[in-house]
Amino acid sequence: MAWAGKTNSSGRSISQDEVDLRLSAERPYTYFTMELYDQKNGIRGGGGLGVLAADTRRVAEQLDVPFVLLTPFYPIEMHQVPVAGSVADFELENVALNVHPSNNGFELIGETYIATKFDPQIKIEVWQKQLGSTRLLTVYDPNFRELYADEGSSNHRLYQEVVLGFAGMQALKLAGLKSNVIQLNETACFFAALARLDDLVQNGMHIFEALKYVRDHTLYTNHTLVQAAEASFSRAQFAEFVLPNLQSKSVARWTMAQFPDSEGHVKYADAHRLADNTDAPLRLSDITLELAGQKSGVSKLHAKVANYHDLDGNRIHFDAVTNGIDVETWVLPSTVKMFRELDLLTKYNLPTHDFREKLVGLTGEKIWAQKRGGRALLVKALGERGIQIPEGAIVFNFKRRFVDYKRPWMAFSDPERLAKILVEADAYYILAGRVHTGDDNMMRHLETIVAAVEANPELKKRVHYLADYDEKTAYALSVGSDAAINNPIVGLEACGTSWEKDIMNLQILISTEDGGVADITPAAYLKIEGENEADEVESLYQQMERACQLLRSEELADFLQGQVRAYLPTISGARMLGDYLRLLAR
Numbered sequence: 003m004a005w006a007g008k009t010n011s012s013g014r015s016i017s018q019d020e021v022d023l024r025l026s027a028e029r030p031y032t033y034f035t036m037e038l039y040d041q042k043n044g045i046r047g048g049g050g051l052g053v054l055a056a057d058t059r060r061v062a063e064q065l066d067v068p069f070v071l072l073t074p075f076y077p078i079e080m081h082q083v084p085v086a087g088s089v090a091d092f093e094l095e096n097v098a099l100n101v102h103p104s105n106n107g108f109e110l111i112g113e114t115y116i117a118t119k120f121d122p123q124i125k126i127e128v129w130q131k132q133l134g135s136t137r138l139l140t141v142y143d144p145n146f147r148e149l150y151a152d153e154g155s156s157n158h159r160l161y162q163e164v165v166l167g168f169a170g171m172q173a174l175k176l177a178g179l180k181s182n183v184i185q186l187n188e189t190a191c192f193f194a195a196l197a198r199l200d201d202l203v204q205n206g207m208h209i210f211e212a213l214k215y216v217r218d219h220t221l222y223t224n225h226t227l228v229q230a231a232e233a234s235f236s237r238a239q240f241a242e243f244v245l246p247n248l249q250s251k252s253v254a255r256w257t258m259a260q261f262p263d264s265e266g267h268v269k270y271a272d273a274h275r276l277a278d279n280t281d282a283p284l285r286l287s288d289i290t291l292e293l294a295g296q297k298s299g300v301s302k303l304h305a306k307v308a309n310y311h312d313l314d315g316n317r318i319h320f321d322a323v324t325n326g327i328d329v330e331t332w333v334l335p336s337t338v339k340m341f342r343e344l345d346l347l348t349k350y351n352l353p354t355h356d357f358r359e360k361l362v363g364l365t366g367e368k369i370w371a372q373k374r375g376g377r378a379l380l381v382k383a384l385g386e387r388g389i390q391i392p393e394g395a396i397v398f399n400f401k402r403r404f405v406d407y408k409r410p411w412m413a414f415s416d417p418e419r420l421a422k423i424l425v426e427a428d429a430y431y432i433l434a435g436r437v438h439t440g441d442d443n444m445m446r447h448l449e450t451i452v453a454a455v456e457a458n459p460e461l462k463k464r465v466h467y468l469a470d471y472d473e474k475t476a477y478a479l480s481v482g483s484d485a486a487i488n489n490p491i492v493g494l495e496a497c498g499t500s501w502e503k504d505i506m507n508l509q510i511l512i513s514t515e516d517g518g519v520a521d522i523t524p525a526a527y528l529k530i531e532g533e534n535e536a537d538e539v540e541s542l543y544q545q546m547e548r549a550c551q552l553l554r555s556e557e558l559a560d561f562l563q564g565q566v567r568a569y570l571p572t573i574s575g576a577r578m579l580g581d582y583l584r585l586l587a588r
């Protein structure tokens with residue numbers, strides 16, 4: 003039996019969860035996402051949401067789970083490169099690259115059409131790539147522009163989302179597939195559920211029955227903490243982009259009945275009372291919650307604090323499925339091999355039943371052998387960017403999107419103090435991240451960091467910034483650094499996964515207790531804490547000093563064993579997929 007052994011951390015086998023769902027090659031687990039971060043397959047995303055999608059598919063492939071991922075193929079890919087000749091590397095310029103599915107191993111399997119009010123037939127191509135038991139199905143339109151073009155509530159975004167939903171459901175048919183359960187990676191994928199509803203009603207099912215069916219077969223995964231931050235669209239926008247794609251009048255009526263009128267939400271039964279002239283926009287999250295019977299958040303803390311309400315004002319319950327990672331993608335191959343040899347991980351990348359006891363085998367000698375291999379890779383990657391790190395030096399890294407709540411400037415709050423820590427321990431600090439176009443506030447923060455670094459000769463030597471953060475940079479820094487810094491404002495990180503890459507690659511994690519890190523208490527990592535930001539800064543510096551001590555002492559093995567002991571099940575992407583299957587089978 004190929005399935006024996008694929009037991010997840012709760013003891014239930016993944017195959018059993020699949021049987022409960024009746025997944026098959028023709029009726030696969032169907033995953034919709036606006037963003038996929040999978041450079042190996044030619045698609046570059048923007049951040050954690052896309053990395054999660056790519057990892058979920060890879061894990062499904064390793065576990066032989068029938069799985070299809072639907073995503074747009076964007077014809078434009080944005081890169082951030084340093085402005086040539088700029089004093090510091092922080093000054094960035096956005097560069098657009100043209101990309102096409104045919105250059106990335108996809109085959110064209112057909113075309114379908116999307117309608118708008120002004121154009122009844124927009125051709126959408128469907129390209130696919132089979133990867134083991136999984137496939138990537140992409141919808142392509144040369145006018146798609148890039149991922150996250152324009153504002154969240156703009157016409158173009160709505161257009162992109164409508165294409166993924168409606169053309170995506172058509173793409174499944176072109177590929178000869180029927181959707182079983184569908185997972186919506188964020189509300190932007192809502193139109194897939196709506197297209198399915200329309201399809202069922204068009205095929206003769208009563209709308210109430212169809213609503214129940216769609217709810218029973220749809221999981222919405224939320225990554226956003228605040229409902230107010232969600233995109234919303236006007237009636238006029240829906241009339242222009244959504245309604246022309248609906249075949250069924252009753253589904254069109256149901257859709258428009260979700261718009262709030264001036265007195266708040268009007269239920270379907272009262273739809274006839276709706277005045278068509280109200281202007282209040284519809285939040286995509288509201289209508290998604292109406293169609294998705296299962297809802298999940300991406301860590302325990304996130305599921306608990308995500309403050310979402312349905313149209314009647316009831317607080318929404320989110321199940322927690324903490325993001326895991328594909329260990330084979332993000333961990334140095336020799337380290338994965340060592341984890342297997344120590345009997346910590348099964349060949350399906352699930353923790354073994356007694357990995358906690360087996361961890362004593364992770365000795366200092368074994369750890370340093372892995373770290374040396376990872377460092378060689380990092381040194382090479384940095385060398386290509388003209389950065390030299392001397393042998394024996396300690397490397398700290400901060401690598402993540404540069405958004406406010408992640409606080410990339412935190413370690414630079416007291417430049418003298420940072421310089422002292424780095425000099426005394428012979429340590430280096432490497433930053434990598436991308437700034438959102440138009441985030442002027444973050445650009446000012448970066449300028450402050452640059453000024454601090456420029457003004458201090460030691461920092462100038464020991465702090466480096468890597469522009470155009472991507473999977474390759476993330477991997478090199480994960481496998482080759484000694485300590486990772488993760489300091490989001492507590493309560494604002496949904497999960498985060500880069501800290502998981504760091505723990506598996508035997509780095510010390512220095513982190514606030516947030517996102518998926520907060521899944522496990524007490525802290526097995528070096529915790530940043532404090533009543534206010536000044537205290538947290540002090541705590542960060544102390545933990546950096548502590549990390550340097552640990553790295554130069556015999557205690558390191560014990561500490562790293564503790565991190566892996568606490569987090570291995572959380573980090574396992576196979577555990578995550580099992581959790582999703584179980585949730586969907588419920």
Ligand SMILES: *Cc1c(COP(=O)(O)O)cnc(C)c1O
Nearest residue numbers: 049050402472473476498499500
């Ligand atoms: C892992 C990874 C992420 C996820 O980062 P978090 O800040 O931990 O959510 C984002 N971007 C890239 C390129 C990654 O490799």
